[in-house]
Every structure is written in C-alpha cells, then in structure tokens.
Amino acid sequence: MELNVYTPQLAKIVQTKDEVVGARAIKTFRTEFANGARFDYRCGQCAMLSVFGKGEAMISISSSPLIKDYLQFSILRTGRVTAALHDMEVGDLIGVRGPYGNGFPMDAWQGKNLVFIGGGIGLAPLWSVVQTALLRKSEFGALSLIYGARTSKDIVFKDELADLKGQMPVHLSIDVAEPDWKEFVGFVPTNVLEKKPSPANTIAITCGPPIMIKFVIKNLKDLKFEDEQIYTTVENKMKCGIGKCGRCNIGFHYVCKDGPVYSWADLKKLPQEY
Amino acid sequence: MEKILAKKSFPQWVKKLDSWRVYIPRKDEEGRWNYFEADGGEVSLDVLQTTLPPKKILFPQREVFLEFAKTLAGNRETLEIKEVLPEVKPTVIIGARPCEARAAWMLDEVFGGEFKDVYYWKRRDQTTLVGFACTTPPSENCFCTSVEGSPHSEEGLDLLLTDLGDRYYVQSMTAKGEKLISAAKALFEEPKPEAKKQVKAAHAESEKKIRRQLKDARPIAQKLKGMFDSPLWDEESMSCLRCGICTYLCPSCHCFDIGDEVESPSPLKGQRVRTWDTCQFPDFTMHSSGHNPRPDKASRLRQRLLHKFQYFIQVYDKFMCVGCGRCITLCPVGIDIIKVLDKVRDHGA
Numbered sequence: 001m002e003l004n005v006y007t008p009q010l011a012k013i014v015q016t017k018d019e020v021v022g023a024r025a026i027k028t029f030r031t032e033f034a035n036g037a038r039f040d041y042r043c044g045q046c047a048m049l050s051v052f053g054k055g056e057a058m059i060s061i062s063s064s065p066l067i068k069d070y071l072q073f074s075i076l077r078t079g080r081v082t083a084a085l086h087d088m089e090v091g092d093l094i095g096v097r098g099p100y101g102n103g104f105p106m107d108a109w110q111g112k113n114l115v116f117i118g119g120g121i122g123l124a125p126l127w128s129v130v131q132t133a134l135l136r137k138s139e140f141g142a143l144s145l146i147y148g149a150r151t152s153k154d155i156v157f158k159d160e161l162a163d164l165k166g167q168m169p170v171h172l173s174i175d176v177a178e179p180d181w182k183e184f185v186g187f188v189p190t191n192v193l194e195k196k197p198s199p200a201n202t203i204a205i206t207c208g209p210p211i212m213i214k215f216v217i218k219n220l221k222d223l224k225f226e227d228e229q230i231y232t233t234v235e236n237k238m239k240c241g242i243g244k245c246g247r248c249n250i251g252f253h254y255v256c257k258d259g260p261v262y263s264w265a266d267l268k269k270l271p272q273e274y
Numbered sequence: 275m276e277k278i279l280a281k282k283s284f285p286q287w288v289k290k291l292d293s294w295r296v297y298i299p300r301k302d303e304e305g306r307w308n309y310f311e312a313d314g315g316e317v318s319l320d321v322l323q324t325t326l327p328p329k330k331i332l333f334p335q336r337e338v339f340l341e342f343a344k345t346l347a348g349n350r351e352t353l354e355i356k357e358v359l360p361e362v363k364p365t366v367i368i369g370a371r372p373c374e375a376r377a378a379w380m381l382d383e384v385f386g387g388e389f390k391d392v393y394y395w396k397r398r399d400q401t402t403l404v405g406f407a408c409t410t411p412p413s414e415n416c417f418c419t420s421v422e423g424s425p426h427s428e429e430g431l432d433l434l435l436t437d438l439g440d441r442y443y444v445q446s447m448t449a450k451g452e453k454l455i456s457a458a459k460a461l462f463e464e465p466k467p468e469a470k471k472q473v474k475a476a477h478a479e480s481e482k483k484i485r486r487q488l489k490d491a492r493p494i495a496q497k498l499k500g501m502f503d504s505p506l507w508d509e510e511s512m513s514c515l516r517c518g519i520c521t522y523l524c525p526s527c528h529c530f531d532i533g534d535e536v537e538s539p540s541p542l543k544g545q546r547v548r549t550w551d552t553c554q555f556p557d558f559t560m561h562s563s564g565h566n567p568r569p570d571k572a573s574r575l576r577q578r579l580l581h582k583f584q585y586f587i588q589v590y591d592k593f594m595c596v597g598c599g600r601c602i603t604l605c606p607v608g609i610d611i612i613k614v615l616d617k618v619r620d621h622g623a
Contacts, residue, residue: 052353053342237559247529
C-alpha cells in the first residue's frame with residue numbers, strides 16, 4: 001500500500017517523569033512503538049505527536065538516535081495537545097509520525113569542539129545532540145554546556161545534569177538569586193560572556209526562547225564566533241510537518257521541512273518571521 | 275489529437291461518459307455558480323467563472339484522514355485508529371477554465387515532492403480536466419495573460435474545447451483526454467485545415483479581450499525580495515476585514531488545518547479531518563505561547579502576495595496565481611492584487 005504521510009503509528013508511553021511541576025510544568029515521556037515500527041532519525045529532528053481527540057503537536061526528539069529502544073520527548077504544558085499529554089500515564093497510547101526537519105549536521109562537526117547553550121525547555125532538542133556527542137566522543141573535541149532557567153525549579157534533566165558534570169563542564173544559571181544557589185545568577189547570554197567559550201575550532205549550538213537566542217548570538221559574535229560557527233533551531237506553529245499546510249514558513253523556507261536547524265549564516269538571510 | 279465535435283452532439287457525449295463521475299458548473303439554490311455532479315441533467319456552459327473554482331473536487335474543503343475509537347473490553351481499554359482514504363471513481367470536470375486547470379498544475383507541486391499527499395493524488399490521478407477556451411468576454415478582473423497563462427492555455431488540462439460557432443474544436447493533450455473521445459468516437463469528426471486557422475484566430479482574439487494587466491510580473495517577483503519590511507503592506511491592508519474570502523475562493527490557495535473532531539468523549543470516538551484554512555486569520559500562525567510571527571493584517575497581506583508572487587516562483591519557477599481575478603472581484607473592501615503589485619513595481623521608481 002502507498003505510504004500515507006498523515007497516518008501516525010501508535011506508540012505506548014513507557015515512562016513519564018516530572019521535570020518541572022507547577023505553572024510552567026515540563027514532563028519527559030518515553031515511548032515505544034506498539035507495532036515495532038521503524039523510526040530512524042537525526043539529532044534535531046522532530047515528530048508529530050497525536051493525542052486522539054485533541055489533535056497533533058510537533059515536538060523535538062530529545063533522545064539520541066543511537067538509542068533504538070525508545071523515543072524521548074520533553075514537553076512544556078502550553079496548549080491543548082501538550083496539556084492532554086501531561087494528563088497521560090504510562091501505558092497510554094499516542095500517535096507518532098515523522099521524523100521531520102533537517103536535523104543538526106553532526107557529521108560536518110567532526111573534530112570540532114562543541115559548546116551547547118540552552119535555556120528552559122530549549123535543552124530538550126539539544127539533549128539529543130549532547131547524548132549523541134557523548135556516545136561518539138572520540139569524533140569530537142571538547143564538549144561543554146551552558147544552561148539556564150528562570151528559577152532552580154525550572155531546570156530540566158536535574159539528575160542527568162548532575163551526572164553530566166562528570167563528563168563535560170556544565171555551567172548552570174538562574175535568572176534571579178536564590179538562597180542555596182551556588183552557580184551563576186543572571187541570564188544565559190550573560191553567562192556566555194562570563195564563561196567566554198573560545199571560538200577556535202568550535203561550533204556553538206543554542207536553543208531556547210527567541211529573546212535568549214537573539215542575545216546569545218549577539219554575545220557569541222562579540223566573542224568572535226563566525227556566523228557559520230553558530231547553530232540554532234527555530235519554532236513556528238505547524239500542522240502538516242511536510243511543507244504543505246502553509247503556516248510555518250519564514251520567507252520561502254518551511255521550518256518543518258527546511259528547518260528547524262539553521263546556521264546563523266543561513267538564518268540571518270531570512271526575514272524576521274519567527 | 276485534434277477533433278471536431280458538433281455542439282448539438284455535446285449533450286450526447288456527456289451522456290456517454292457514464293462510467294465517469296461528471297462535474298459541471300451549475301447554479302446553486304442561492305443563484306451562485308458552483309461545480310456539481312451532472313447526474314444526467316442539463317449541461318449549461320453559459321458561465322465564464324463559477325464563484326467557487328473546481329479546486330474542491332481535487333482538494334475538498336473538509337476530508338477525513340482517520341477515525342479513532344476507544345473500546346472497553348472488561349476493564350481493558352483499547353484504542354483503534356483506522357486510516358480513511360477517499361474512494362475515488364474516475365472523474366471528469368467539464369467546463370473548467372484554462373486558468374483553473376493551471377491552478378491544478380500548481381497544486382501538483384504542493385501536494386507532490388518528497389512527501390506525496392495521497393488524498394490529493396488519489397483524486398488527481400483519476401480526474402480528467404475538460405477545459406473551455408474563454409472566447410466569450412472575460413470577467414472584469416481576468417488577468418491570466420499577465421501571469422504566464424492565457425484564455426486558451428493547456429497546462430493542467432487533458433482536453434481543450436474552443437467554440438467555433440456551431441462546433442467545438444477539441445484538442446487532446448493527454449491519454450486521459452483521448453479516453454473521453456474514445457468513449458463516443460462516432461460523435462467526433464476530423465478537423466478540416468481551415469478549422470485550425472479559425473481556432474488560432476479565436477485564441478488570438480480571446481487574448482486581446484483581457485482587460486486588466488499586471489505589467490512585469492517576473493521583475494516584480496524579484497523586487498518583492500527586498501520589500502519584506504516595506505510600509506506598503508500597512509497601507510494596503512488597512513481596510514482588510516480578515517474575512518479570508520481572497521484565499522477561500524482562490525483556485526491555487528491550499529493552506530489547510532488538521533484537527534480532531536470528537537463525536538463522543540466517552541468512550542472516545544471521532545475523526546481527524548483536514549479543512550481549508552487561510553493565512554488571513556490571526557490564529558493561523560499564533561504559537562501556544564501567544565507569540566505570533568504574523569501578528570497584523572500587514573504581515574498577512576504580505577504573506578499572501580509573497581507566497582503567490584515570490585516564494586512559489588523561487589521554489590517551483592511558477593507563479594501561484596492564475597489571474598482569475600476572484601480575489602479582486604469578491605473582496606468586500608476592494609483590495610486589488612493588481613493595484614498592490616503595481617505599487618510594488620513602481621516603488622522607488
């Protein structure tokens with residue numbers, strides 16, 4: 001039978017974890033395909049998740065493509081579909097179709113140092129790259145992570161970040177001071193200036209709220225990073241995921257298909273429509 | 275293949291197409307022209323332009339993608355999803371205008387490519403387009419000749435019929451078209467050499483009748499690249515009521531929404547449907563955070579024009595406008611795509 005690009009595969013939620021509770025709740029889900037469907041993807045690609053009866057939402061895949069047992073998604077409770085996902089439990093079935101988008105050009109980064117710069121839920125798409133870079137460590141130079149959230153409560157992957165500190169420098173920040181906080185206090189872009197990653201043979205990959213990305217890029221430029229050394233991801237509202245439904249475009253680019261990963265050299269050529 | 279069909283034989287020919295589902299233009303109960311199934315009834319062709327183009331036959335306003343249902347067996351709940359594909363009979367659209375067929379030739383690009391849209395192609399592959407050259411006076415806002423089309427263009431058509439008084443000159447461009455002729459072979463005659471001359475003259479005459487013109491559409495496409503931040507969009511969109519009629523009635527507009535419709539919440543039962551959508555609605559691009567990359571009428575008018583006159587050309591080397599003029603004629607506040615693009619061309623000149 002002809003492949004129908006709009007038909008999702010059923011997948012079972014096999015694990016859930018509350019990353020952040022309360023107002024800006026974030027939950028991490030692991031799913032396994034109910035019928036053993038094949039799903040090969042690249043770091044930075046996304047999947048269209050279905051909650052039947054609610055609709056679909058495009059979510060970045062936060063697990064490494066080298067791990068074949070499950071797909072992982074970390075999801076901020078924000079709209080109708082993500083709210084319904086948050087109410088789901090282990091054993092519930094969702095729909096998954098994809099993968100969509102271009103993904104990060106990791107093969108082109110071989111031999112280079114990678115500095116990851118994330119804010120809030122923006123660590124989710126980066127996490128796939130971080131995990132993959134660790135699994136392919138010999139192929140890359142030095143790895144490091146600069147990550148921040150509004151408050152210590154809003155930090156995702158808390159346990160994993162503690163483990164990660166044994167494997168690469170991890171610089172955390174929160175926006176305003178808290179009594180027991182020992183690391184940087186201030187916005188992520190400021191922490192970038194503070195930690196001064198060297199642009200020598202380095203690729204910076206940043207993901208987070210648009211305003212954070214804007215100033216991270218500005219500060220990386222101040223640190224003498226070239227446009228080609230900076231990568232980021234863009235988010236726009238999506239329905240089809242395959243460049244047809246007409247809403248996620250930035251100029252002639254469809255983010256779902258031609259993005260979501262852009263080098264700053266490419267992104268700065270596109271109009272400000274994201 | 276070129277043939278002659280006597281006008282008096284035309285109804286007989288349509289009757290012979292009984293193994294096809296035949297769509298023809300007909301007035302609806304409110305007096306508006308639209309496409310309906312012929313159902314053996316009268317075929318009247320005295321309309322130049324239907325209000326709704328035949329796009330809906332290839333890309334319906336609402337279509338079901340899948341059905342989902344939860345069932346309870348004992349205390350075990352199971353979820354089932356069932357893909358729904360359209361059941362398509364061989365279909366003929368009779369009376370399509372060359373511009374409307376050109377729109378299909380544009381939609382083929384959108385729904386083709388790396389991710390083939392099976393819903394569109396199941397219909398498209400089974401549909402034969404029978405067009406009529408526009409030899410009667412055009413509508414007040416027809417401008418097909420400005421966007422690389424013409425009142426007798428062949429792109430997207432399988433058969434093109436040209437009115438020669440008491441006869442039609444029938445040109446077949448595809449095997450699908452020839453099949454329709456074969457269905458009633460006896461009705462068709464071989465054309466005499468002078469008929470060819472008459473057709474050429476009729477086609478040339480039809481082009482001259484087009485009253486409106488958009489000059490330099492290709493250079494405008496180039497120029498639009500530098501006009502993303504122009505104040506022009508603000509000025510031109512001021513009167514827009516964001517009703518979306520310009521896109522819903524457009525033969526080439528194809529933006530859509532996918533959503534779930536719930537018949538019963540418990541036990542869950544419903545359908546996933548695709549419906550037409552429009553870039554002219556504010557929530558079309560609004561993120562769940564409330565952020566909107568196209569937050570105002572200016573950015574949405576710009577999107578409509580740039581999609582049609584710049585982005586599509588950049589990607590597919592075609593305009594995404596067939597010059598039918600519906601968006602001009604039917605806009606309640608008189609936003610005129612030709613006048614807006616005239617301003618783009620003359621900007622800074």
